[in-house]
Amino acid sequence: MQRHSWWQRLHWPEYGSELLGTAFLVFIALSAVTFNLGTDSPLAVVLPNSGVRRLITGLLLAGSGPLVAISPLGKLSGAHLNPAVSLAFWLQGKMHQHDLVSYLASQFLGAVLGAGLAVLIWRERAASVHNGVTAPGAGYPIWSVFLIEMGLTCLLILAIFLFVSSHRLMHWTPLMTWLLMAFIYWQVAPISGSSLNPARSFGPALVSWFWRDQWVYILASPIGALLAVGLFRSLSLVGIHDVLTAKLFHAPRYRCIFKNVKAPQLNTDQDGKLIALRERN
Template identity: 50%
Template sequence: MPTSSDSRSGPEHPAQSGFHPAEWSSEFLGTFLVLLVGLSAVCFDLGSGSPLQPLPHSLRLLITGLVFAATGSVFALTPPGRRSGAHLNPVVTLAFWTQRKVHWHDLVGYVVAQFLGGLLGAWLVVLVWRGWAASVHDGATQPGQGVSAPEAVLIEAAMTALVVLTILVMTSHRRAARYTPLVLWLEISALVWGCAPLTGTSLNPARSLGPDVVGSMLGSYWVYVVGPCLGGAIAVGLFRLASPVEVLTTKLFHDVRYPSTMASRLPVRP
């Protein structure tokens, strides 16, 4: 078994079974906000009639990425985010589950909450932005021009592997763990900036499902399930090669003042 990467971490707080409405509601809220704010940024920055149209497209993509990624990172710092851990992505929860940090009750609860939050966020964006949303295909992620579906799968897998591996590495070091939201903000922003024209930079099946359902564009959705899940599996495999390093917390911003229903070697409130 892997051992802690920080000798000062305590005995493991075990993963808890049962119904956890506070944590699941937090994941629902966080994913809803990521879709609502992030897709609103897509509509405002890239949609028809955008006041930013005089700016270079690359700069508008960078602004969109900074806003999209910041929403999840800022949520991780809020009380709900500190409570649930702010996974906001089924692939992240699955990755922690493979590390034996998540009870299957929370695995199901988190994933369902994330998908429902993404659906509601996407629906509200279409309701609010209307024509602007339609001009960017409701924020749906689709393979770019000249990019085949298999190529999009590999690109999404590579990007997701980088993000998930970053999360696993950061949360396996006591001092680094609290900087996970900042690192992810910069990393995901860069990925959106550089790779959005290729795949839309989803990294997250819950992020892609909402716009695809709302806009009835499910034809390419499988790309954004297979790609991120493959990337998550690659990240987990690479992380295991780093034995004896062990994940210390499943929270992207660990706060000892909050309880945890997941396994943790960092202190949690009873």
Template identity: 45%
Template sequence: MSANLRAPASRALLPLYGAELLGTALLVFGGVSWVTLMFAPHSPLPALLPDAGLRRALTGALFGLTGTAVTLSPLGRLSGAHLNPAVTFAFWLERQIGAGNAVLYVAAQLLGGVLGAAALLVWGSWGRAVAFGVTRPAPGVGAALACALEAAITFTLVTVIFVLVAHERTRAWTPWSVPPLFALLVWLEAPLTGTSANPARSLGPALVTGTWQDAWVYAAGPLVGAGVATSLIALEVWGTRRIREARLAHFQTPVGRDEQD
């Protein structure tokens, strides 16, 4: 299916919005399920892997691998697998997606995040033990610092994605960059903010559990980080690049290729 995301939003693009919604739901459910398995007290994994740092790194890698699987699935091939309002915001700043389509993509992602988090209720007491994946600043970490940290990790995520997507030789590796990147980021930063970098991922558990402590951090931080990343990329700080389309997965015959020039 070919789709120009810079064109006005239309009914013809409804399948893309639906794919983005379902893909984000799968990301949140699958990713936070790994958090539950790794950290719920009744899970066997904490006993098998007593080192919390190792479990954080594995959780980040598996969360990222969930996103990779969605990206490479038919859902990702259809929508481009942004799966994150901050990523869509960055593509909009790069003028690779029109404002109307960006708004609908973000709406689909937020709804998908809520649906994915609602499905997490199936974990019952295991899920409650990890607050169903709620992200909030750790004690002693102020909201301003937490916002800066979320901006920093989102800056890193968007920069890596955009630098890889911009070059033909590395474009196909973009989805595979996320698991090792998140292994590192979660290992480093999860004890401080939970390592969200995705407003949809944080909104779902917050809404399902009614936990709104410093919730603005997980919207403002990623958007600021994405904005700074695209600004530096536009200034060619990392070298000359050209992003051709608003998608993370690329194949020999790309789906949804935009007209150029």
């Protein structure tokens, strides 16, 4: 029994939900970019202005994450869908180490599946936007792209922490992330591709086998997550409390596998049976 104890601690439904959610996010993101910005875009006929089309694209692709968050998949896993987000919650003491590793694996695998499905379905259309690969814009130095990805990831995670640390704001977190990410994509996509998500960049890069400058997207966002955690902890000096939940949309009647959760949630016994609805301190 001791030999299999590590296996029993794993939370496969949550990992599967995170995998499917990340696959959906990447598929929708690549599909939106393909149809709105790719060759023979039907939207280009109606809206020739590339800035307007980029804003619409941002609203569409940024909406995929919040949709997952409010779905049963997201209510179960927390809908991190981003290794930087999971890393930030772990650094804040909200995740077990084995769950962090499993979430990261699920996110990267889900991104590969989502990117592969988008390329398989859209083929030439996807190829016209380089299969959604994130890359620095022409003429922008690599250091500026790194700083933008790092800084905006820090902003995103800090905003998430501020919302999920408030009972009043926590249920509005998906809406906030949708609007924030849409605005970021609209303004920053021509410069860095506005990934803010190592898995989102890794999936298309692996499918296309394109690795030039991809180290930027793998390293910048985790560093941004580390900065966000440090900034959030410094806010405790001015009265900001701890993160209440590691879910972007906390539904009390869904199981919660995270640590130090202070939002109302179900309590279960060792067999997973419902005991009571309570708030864990």
